[in-house]
Amino acid sequence: MPISGTTGRRTTALAVAAAAALFGTMALPATAEAHGRGHDKPKYEDLQLLAINDLHGNLEPPAGSSGTINEIDATTGKPVATPAGGVEYLATALRQAREGHRNSITVAAGDLVGASPLMSGLFHDEPTIEALNKIGLDVTSVGNHEFDEGSAELKRMQNGGCHPVDGCYEEGREFDGADFPYLAANVTSEKTGRPILKPYWVKNVHGVKVGFIGVTLEGTPNIVTAAGVQGLKFGNEVATINKYTAELKRQGVNSVVALIHEGGLPASNIYNYDCGAGGSGISGPIVDIAKRLDPAVGAIVTGHTHTAYACMIPDPNGVPRSVTSAASFGRLYTEIDLKLDKRTGSIVRPSVTAANHVVRRDVAKAPDMTALIDHYRALAAPIANRPVGWISADINGRGSSALEKPLGDVIADAQLAGLSAADKGGAQVAFMNPGGIRADLVYKSTGSEGDGVVTYGEAFAVQPFTNMMQVKTLTGAQLVQLLQQQVSGSNDAAPKILQPSANLAYTLDLNKAGAARVLVDSIRLNGAPVDPNAKYRVAANEFLAGGGDGFPAFAAGTDKLVGASDLDLFNSYLTGHSSAGTPLAAPATTRIKVIGVGQDNG
Structure with missing residues (x-):
């Protein structure tokens, strides 16, 4: 039933007062009482924010x-x-x-x-x-x-x-x-x-x-x-x-x-x-x-x-x-x-x-943006368009929702390959942080290079930080701690799963909690269990090696040797492990066996 007369106005006033108490400094929508008798009606200014x-x-x-x-x-x-x-x-x-x-x-x-x-x-x-x-x-x-x-x-x-x-x-x-x-x-x-x-x-x-x-x-x-x-x-x-x-x-x-x-x-x-x-x-x-x-x-x-x-x-x-x-x-x-x-x-x-x-691509391009892109594309072209490798299909990194990403495996393999020589650091295993993989390697050509060709510009998009690589000595116990820190400490609630080189394998059980999610007995390096008292040379980019992303075990490493940049190693690997006739294929993501509801990839 409609409310009329003084009772209705009193009810409205009480409602406004209650809302004012709830909303604090926020202005209220216009009402008959808020407008008063018309002479003090509030005025509003519309504002659009684009973010x-x-x-x-x-x-x-x-x-x-x-x-x-x-x-x-x-x-x-x-x-x-x-x-x-x-x-x-x-x-x-x-x-x-x-x-x-x-x-x-x-x-x-x-x-x-x-x-x-x-x-x-x-x-x-x-x-x-x-x-x-x-x-x-x-x-x-x-x-x-x-x-x-x-x-x-x-x-x-x-x-x-x-x-x-x-x-x-x-x-x-x-x-x-x-x-x-x-x-x-x-x-x-x-x-x-x-x-x-x-x-x-x-x-x-x-x-x-x-x-x-x-x-x-x-x-x-x-x-x-x-x-x-x-x-x-x-x-x-x-x-x-x-x-x-x-x-x-x-x-x-x-x-x-x-x-x-x-x-x-x-x-x-x-x-x-x-x-x-x-x-x-x-x-x-x-x-x-x-x-x-x-x-x-x-x-x-x-x-x-x-x-x-x-x-x-x-x-x-x-x-x-x-x-x-x-x-x-x-x-x-x-x-x-x-x-x-x-x-x-x-x-x-x-x-x-x-x-x-x-932001759809079926609208007209902004001419001033096209001019800016054309300008810098011309400046970058001699470097950006240089072929550095070949792939047989997409190798997903940023676009992969799996804990172990195909492109992450490729990057870790590239780092181990580039740093395993004694004079390069003697690396025995390598790890890549997932957040540092910034793009996918896409088979379909985005320019004139042809399908399957990886250009320097495309490789740069994957590894744009140009972090310097480091090789450090960790004990076997510290190496186990490193794997456990993926799912414990600051990474307990939101795990950061390192991408390992091909010679390391272990099982991750998501049904467990904290560090226990890494099954220590399953860890194998070159097919053998990790000796907690032995010393291992471990490669990673300078961000990760410095303890970034919640990995203090890396920061505790000793005998640091600084190597080439991650981008240089990535490019060298692509060039050395692929050709037009034998392109690089996406590796099978079987290094980490993940078990848990909806996660079993083993």
């Missing part, structure tokens, strides 16, 4: 599984892999999305550069910064990969200037740096205690100030080389954002958006997954972070996990709040639409909607 994350310098359309997005076919109702990505299409998509919007801000959540394909990586990611300037990026947080070459190089990305070693790449042309601010609220100098870059950025949207706070994951030092984070401290994400949210509010900035380079693991890999009621369909670090951030933060843009979601996760008051991620490599962008209350300066939280959109 990307984890571009990783992918200017050209990514190849293989890195260049597709899963969506539901409207006819069959089944998932299909749709080609997506490439800055020529991303620029078009973002520009079209802005049309008709009085207020639009383009944001990002880190890892825009680093681990990049050759076109960007060869030039220390200057091409990607130039592309983002042209696309109209307004602000981004830093990610862990922004520290791959250290904080000085990150500041060069921000401020411009020629590379300190390689110099300027074209005579008379100096790199100008980013037109947008990099935000690093939780990255401070050990000497000064102050953030190394701006902690936040404020945009005045027709009278309403909107603040953006940018952080990277607190665990960045665990996944970046020690040299990359030397002299830096990485603070807690929640404490940092809440601190600067309070600071912004003291300055009269009541609309806050968090840009966080940390993410979640959604239950579905469909690009527009909504995570279910209350965010029940997503796990991972971002869930706890989102639930503890100040309710004044109106929206949370995330990254790092390369997954796609548009969730509503409750804030500390239990009120749903938008938390989004746009996968990686420029294959998606997120559109977040919201209203700003011009009376309070706050984001009207119930107004916030978010959706991911596929």
Whole structure:
């Protein structure tokens, strides 16, 4: 029955008061009481946010599984892999999305550069910064990969200037740096205690100030080389954002958006997954972070996990709040639409909607992006197009969901082959970290090289860090500890399974817990059990050998010998173990026998 008269108005007023108590500083939707008698009706300003994350310098359309997005076919109702990505299409998509919007801000959540394909990586990611300037990026947080070459190089990305070693790449042309601010609220100098870059950025949207706070994951030092984070401290994400949210509010900035380079693991890999009621369909670090951030933060843009979601996760008051991620490599962008209350300066939280959109390749290419790509392609061509090997079919790395990846095995074999000689380190076994495999080797030609030909540029996309290799001495007991640390310690909840060379085999039982998941009695090196008292020479890249990714057993190794780069060994192996007549085939992934529900590959 409709409510009328004074009783109805009183009930409405009580409901508004109760909602105000629940939502805190958030502005409420317009109601008869909130409007008063008409003369004080609040005015709202619409704001569109367009968000990307984890571009990783992918200017050209990514190849293989890195260049597709899963969506539901409207006819069959089944998932299909749709080609997506490439800055020529991303620029078009973002520009079209802005049309008709009085207020639009383009944001990002880190890892825009680093681990990049050759076109960007060869030039220390200057091409990607130039592309983002042209696309109209307004602000981004830093990610862990922004520290791959250290904080000085990150500041060069921000401020411009020629590379300190390689110099300027074209005579008379100096790199100008980013037109947008990099935000690093939780990255401070050990000497000064102050953030190394701006902690936040404020945009005045027709009278309403909107603040953006940018952080990277607190665990960045665990996944970046020690040299990359030397002299830096990485603070807690929640404490940092809440601190600067309070600071912004003291300055009269009541609309806050968090840009966080940390993410979640959604239950579905469909690009527009909504995570279910209350965010029940997503796990991972971002869930706890989102639930503890100040309710004044109106929206949370995330990254790092390369997954796609548009969730509503409750804030500390239990009120749903938008938390989004746009996968990686420029294959998606997120559109977040919201209203700003011009009376309070706050984001009207119930107004916030978010959706991911596929960067499809059936639209017109942006001419300025095409010109930029053509320019750097010509500069890189003499190196990028050189054949280094041949394959008989796809060899998946990044695109493999298995714990043991075919391309991971190839990389480990390449490292052992290149470092086994006595004068190269005398390596007896080699390991590759799965996160360092950045692409697949794809059989189908992406240029004029021909099917099955692996070019230097394609190999570079797989191993873009150019980490120097190390060989260390570990005892047999330490070697066992190394394998156990894949599934224990900091890797207990999210195992990091090392990719072993062909001469090592063991069983991993996922039905067990912690270190017990590695069945010690099953470990065989060259067919023999590992002697806990013997000494073994173990090869790995400098990141892994330094204890990165949660492997302190590596850091404890002795008698370090520094060898060639991982990329050089990979290229040498491809050249030496394949030809046009006898291409390299994907190895059988039988080195690790995995048992457990739905995981048995033995």
